[in-house]
Amino acid sequence: MVILLASVVSCAKHKTYWLNLRPHAEGEQGPTTKLTIGVLPFEDGRVFTQKLGARVLRDGREEPIRLESSSASEDLTHILRRSLKARNIPVVTISAWDPAAQNLKDLPPEVDIAIAGRIEALEVEAQSSTLKTTLRYRVKLSAKLGLKAQGKVVTKNIEVRPEETVMRFERQKVEETLNEAVASALNRLVEAALAPSS
Numbered sequence: 001m002v003i004l005l006a007s008v009v010s011c012a013k014h015k016t017y018w019l020n021l022r023p024h025a026e027g028e029q030g031p032t033t034k035l036t037i038g039v040l041p042f043e044d045g046r047v048f049t050q051k052l053g054a055r056v057l058r059d060g061r062e063e064p065i066r067l068e069s070s071s072a073s074e075d076l077t078h079i080l081r082r083s084l085k086a087r088n089i090p091v092v093t094i095s096a097w098d099p100a101a102q103n104l105k106d107l108p109p110e111v112d113i114a115i116a117g118r119i120e121a122l123e124v125e126a127q128s129s130t131l132k133t134t135l136r137y138r139v140k141l142s143a144k145l146g147l148k149a150q151g152k153v154v155t156k157n158i159e160v161r162p163e164e165t166v167m168r169f170e171r172q173k174v175e176e177t178l179n180e181a182v183a184s185a186l187n188r189l190v191e192a193a194l195a196p197s198s
Contacts, residue, residue, distance in 0.1 A: 020068045
């Protein structure tokens with residue numbers, strides 16, 4: 001009886017899917033420049049920084065989808081720096097800078113463009129039925145872009161919302177698509193930063 005009860009309790013426990021943020025090949029393709037880009041650490045504007053969403057099963061039960069890493073902001077900062085280096089764009093790490101036009105003079109002298117990014121949303125929602133799973137992803141980033149040559153700081157908002165329907169829910173495939181969406185959002189951020197200089 002005790003064994004039966006224990007097995008029922010273990011079946012009732014929620015399964016949690018843990019995802020990792022990693023550099024994606026798509027992020028290493030895109031615009032390039034000889035200008036030096038300064039990257040500030042991303043800020044995370046979300047309340048629950050490890051929560052991504054949930055997989056809702058056909059009976060209504062929810063299985064949480066969470067971030068394995070303790071810091072999405074560190075992950076995105078690393079991914080952005082790595083993607084810029086992969087394109088042979090000179091990169092400088094900036095520890096602190098107040099992104100306003102009058103503070104452009106405070107940037108390191110070699111920096112031409114500064115990116116101060118913020119994570120607004122990082123979400124994965126899955127709806128599973130007997131035959132299929134519908135997945136919706138949302139990556140929303142905002143950034144203050146310091147453009148030294150123009151003497152101004154501009155704000156950009158980037159949102160990527162891919163959707164897909166698959167035969168079955170696979171954690172590894174979900175992680176791959178999330179990282180692709182992150183790479184796409186970061187690419188668009190870099191494009192916005194380089195557009196005034198091209």
